[in-house]
Amino acid sequence: MSNIFYTLNVNGEDHQVADAWAGESLLWVLRERLGFPGAKNACEEGECGSCSVQIGEEVVCSCLVLAGSAIDQEITTIEGLSPEGELGDVQQAFIDAGAVQCGFCTPGLLVTIGHLLEKNENPDDLTVREAISGNLCRCTGYGRILEAVQMAAASRRGEKRE
């Protein structure tokens, strides 16, 4: 296996990748080389969203990104979503709304929803459902997840949700 060396910018810091196999996905490199196991590997074929990360301004499946081609880009993972020691409002809402069961889909959802709420501060139910339609959850049936999104959105708008 011919090995490659490159640098990835993850959560604001540069990380060296040394002696890697060229075919490794960004998901694999994040998890197994760089110590960011937050993004998950439920399918590794772009069908579940558990590996979602933000690259630049977009949310993508990191399992479908060739790690060696993701140089010179700003990669943000779940680990980069909340400031040191504090929970972001969406994360807190997930806990408060009971939107976490096994938690495997949770990191991917938080990346997706974080991005949604940045673009849309008052998404209706169908807009949220479409935005998270690429994030499979097997435990919750999505009910508490949708509740968490509305809670976080409402609190950002300064409202109190009944």
Place this chain on the structure above:
Amino acid sequence: MPVTVARSLDHALAALEEFPEALILAGGTDVMVQINKGAVSVDQVVAIGRVPELQGWRREGDWLHLGAAVTYSEMMGEELSSLVPALAQASRTVGSPQIRNAGTIGGNLGTSSPAGDTLPVLFALDAVLTIRSSTELREVPISQFVVGVKSNTLQPGELIEKISVPVLEGPQEFCKIGPRNAMVISVASFTLLADQKENRVRSCLGTVGPVPIRSMEAEDLLSNSVNWGENTVSSEVLDAFSSLCADAAKPIDDHRGSAVYRRHAIKVLSRRAASRIFIEGKS
């Protein structure tokens, strides 16, 4: 260097000249699935997703030129969706938001899957591809590019630079059947475009043959029978149109659907699409 992250078109073409059999990687939504499975060997990869010349789109008169790296999300954007509504509708049915942010029109063409969602729209538009290598530029009509199941006429050392389609005036419909309401591979799709300047319809059947299928017989019938002035069409014509569309399908049985169902689906979708664009009335 197994992975070349191309910074310019020339850079990409030079890499492809040196490694003509290299995997061309844009959004990765097809190629990476194969790599993750271990189904393709990774000797050389040329990543072209950020080549500036392949980004974006521009309108020149009645033609729209889309860079090969334009993503499904971009095709759903406000301006593009008003220029080619069917392409935006098709894009909205592809995968998930994550896939749509990464997957590209060039990638959809490069994979040439019978279920590729933009392909029927591009066939209906008689899209023209600009193909480049380090030594050549050629313009290829899409029907001569996508020629079989996952088979196209891209040669080693070549990449798709842009896709050119005419800007039509008139409503457009893209309808696709899947077994669930998100993230579905097409079971059957139907595209119908109205060209009110030429008083012609353009249509295309998707996923019911090795490549997208146009039935010129069906298009002729509808184009010549519609009352373009009043925008009306008779029930009989709609029935005949949908029968011709169904007849043109060459579907197979697979785990996603049966041939019989797919043909039936084309009949239903074609009639519905036409009756959305034209008001169904008496003959």
Place this chain on the structure above:
Amino acid sequence: MKRYKWQLLLGGVKNVSDLETKIPVSGFRIGDSAPRPDGIPKVKGTFAFSSDLWHEKMLWGGTLRSPYSAARINKLDTTEALLIDGVHAVLTHEDVPGKKVYGLEYADQPVMAADLVRYEGEPVAIVAANHPEVVRRALAAIKVEYEEIVPLTDPELAESTEPIHPDGNVIRKINLLHGDQEVQGDIQVEGIYEVGMQDQAFLGPESGLAVPGEDGGVDLYVSTQWLHADRRQVASCLGLNEEDVRITLAGVGGAFGAREDLSLHVHLCMLAMRTNRPVKIIYSREESFHGHVHRHPAKMWYRHHADMKGNLLRVEARVLLDGGAYASSSAAVVANATCFAAGPYQIPSANIEGIAVRTNNPPCGAMRGFGAVQTCMGHEAQMDKLAAALNIDPVQIRLDNALKTGDKLLTGQVITGTAPVDEVIRTCAEHVSSYRASSDLMSLPGGAGRTTDPKHISRGEAIAVGFKNLMFSEGFDDFSSAVCQLEDGVATITCACAEVGQGFVTLAQQITREVLGVEEVILAPAATETVGSAGSTSASRQTWMSGGAVQKACEEVRVQLLKRLAEEHEIDTENLVLVEGQVLSLTGDFSIELKVATAEPLEARVEYRHAPTFPLDENGQGDAHVSFAFSAHRAVVDVDPELGLVKVVELVTSQDVGRLLNPLQAVGQLEGGAAQGLGLAVMEEVLVTEGNIRNASFTDYLIPTSLDMPPVEIAALIEQSEPGAPFGAKGIGEPPSISSTAAVVAAIRAATDLELARVPVRFTDIVSVEESS
């Protein structure tokens, strides 16, 4: 820090302190919507799932699997694979140190195939190497000479076909005869129904890390539902004493029955012990479909007899379950299917034959609902047929026949616990939902595919009711264990109950707070070394069993504490209560801080058992179960009959819960279970042809997305305290997946006037297309 030694392996986890499971929050007691103790690490992405484990020296493992559903292995050559640079071990059945077979109920399944493979995906060899890509190349270099055999794939033929396994092709057959066998009804309705093979489709892939011990034992960190059952089998196959196999539960990404059987456990340990290195295996999604058991596909024939008023007189049924190549828990599944075959109704006479057979199809075993899901689809279809034949309202006919406390089941057992079936049905049927119709594209069948306009839609509504047992049955020694330690006012609970997402960890803290009045409750990792078996996280049993064990352990500590205080302070313990970190006397003349009173630690180690159950006799009669839970679902569907597209627009449910211990978590279970039921009704099926799985991926094995699920409305959570249950609470995990499938398919029938005898319902079941000759 022995209790956290597993964290030392978590090289990838930055904030190890997040993994401590204590929340110093007071006030979250029984009945409150206490937050999960593992919620913070899960939302931060620092929670360590079994696939996140990492060790500096670890190797990667992989499995070579049979591409054939039935074949002889004539030659197996690993020499080329061993020569590949980076490969540390290639092992086959010959290298299995101990017993070559394992199994939950019967040890009939080879660790690796020797001379015969019986299902597609059966493990044939395992590899350890320094990179997954090297593993893949090594697997490709192993040469296997298969000689294909014609597979047995029709379960109807299993009984009469040559055995494909020394144990025979019939895993279990039950002939249940109940009541007067001469009874006939004036009205009889018959039907044949089919349920396709559903997959649990948990998101967290099979994965784990095995670390060889210096003592010749092995430490295994793995996702599972039952640590001690795993240990028993792994030790047996490794030829080790059970104490030398130390299993610690790693974070589990869902289970739903698929982790009750072993998957990679023995393989992982074998590779670790052979290479003397830690070894990690993660299954790909495709491999996962081959690597675990699925829900039994079922073929069911029913004949219901009733009088002209709609009172059920007799039910005859034959339930055939395809168990696939190995037994797994098929014997228990078919017992369940048989016992609950006719639904929560009073039925004075019955003849039910339940049979689980062996074929070369993918092995089947536990999945949420465990046999009752399949028969619910059958018996509810029959109830609707009966209602139609008699022109009786479908809700009314169910109410008229509903079981209640004191009634007899098909097994002859009298229900002594609560059975509010009437209330469950009534509240569900009468619930006024908040659903508002929308013409938004995304709420129509076909969604973004723009297939359907509102005028193309036919809407249908229906109700279904189901039930099953809680806990294990038929005389099984069902127990759980827990340890409670109290020191410096902090309680530490050790319990091997596998947390798979259901929220037992939350309940454990709530129970401890309730009994001991402590603020801080630490949950030690679930491990075989430190505590006895908790039994399986299945059968909706852990709230009762492990909740009961935790309660019992805490109670014993409480008693010990009061006894100590009585001696030390010469007081009467009768009026002492533990509340909010204090021990107080109700008469007001004594108080002491718990922290002070427990400076000297206290500990209790207990086993908890439920009331005994008894085997079924040769007629399927016996007091085989402890308790039962009932549920009802009401579904509204929009169908595009021309295209066969379905959108479920409303799901309402009522459930009998005994007592609500954590309302928020209960809602999560009801919503999640309904989603799995919806999936089985309209989209989920493992497609098998000649024993080969055609859709082993999330591309083609479809589970509901957020656009497929409607909101689930809870009409009522019926609280009638269950005698004998800790806090009166019934398990709630399975009922949501039982009556939901039946309700959705019934609603599609209502919308289309079609019989729809099979789930999942496909386009072509709804659309009548002419088959061309």
